[in-house]
Amino acid sequence: MIFLKHNLDFLVFGILGLMSFFMLWFVIERYLYYTRVNVENFNHPDQLNVALTNNLTIISTIGANAPYIGLLGTVLGIILVFYDMGQGGKIDVHTIMTGLSLALKATAGGLFVAIPAIMFYNGLLRKVDVLNARWRELQGMREAVK
Numbered sequence: 001m002i003f004l005k006h007n008l009d010f011l012v013f014g015i016l017g018l019m020s021f022f023m024l025w026f027v028i029e030r031y032l033y034y035t036r037v038n039v040e041n042f043n044h045p046d047q048l049n050v051a052l053t054n055n056l057t058i059i060s061t062i063g064a065n066a067p068y069i070g071l072l073g074t075v076l077g078i079i080l081v082f083y084d085m086g087q088g089g090k091i092d093v094h095t096i097m098t099g100l101s102l103a104l105k106a107t108a109g110g111l112f113v114a115i116p117a118i119m120f121y122n123g124l125l126r127k128v129d130v131l132n133a134r135w136r137e138l139q140g141m142r143e144a145v146k
Contacts, residue, residue, distance in 0.1 A: 005080050012073030012106045016066060016113050023062045023113070026055040027120045034127045039135040048135050052128045056121065063117030070110020077103025 034052070042048040081099035085091055 019062045023117045059121045063114050066113035067110040070107040073106025074103045
């Protein structure tokens with residue numbers, strides 16, 4: 001319990017920071033790819049869709065799971081506060097409230113990671129839809145020329 005008490009913030013925010021890093025890395029990679037991709041080079045819609053949706057699952061997974069990492073930090077923080085209360089000794093209301101507020105910041109951190117991840121994911125899905133529509137338009141123009 002001592003280890004967890006001293007390192008809970010580092011563990012939770014370390015994991016959330018790592019998740020944020022990977023989320024931003026893949027978001028930037030996808031935006032750069034979408035600006036350079038030439039849909040004319042794809043012969044089949046499934047090939048195009050696979051290329052366009054690469055790494056989107058990671059962004060979605062981070063957005064879906066970051067709140068749970070934050071919630072886990074909150075639950076563990078509350079358990080630590082209750083453990084300290086159960087040990088007896090002199091514990092005042094200020095110590096309890098400080099412990100609970102520190103525990104709740106983990107949930108806020110998880111939401112701070114999740115909300116932008118889901119927003120980026122939805123924006124990238126829109127770009128995928130637009131690029132797929134452009135590919136279908138080009139295919140229709142090619143068929144009209146034949």
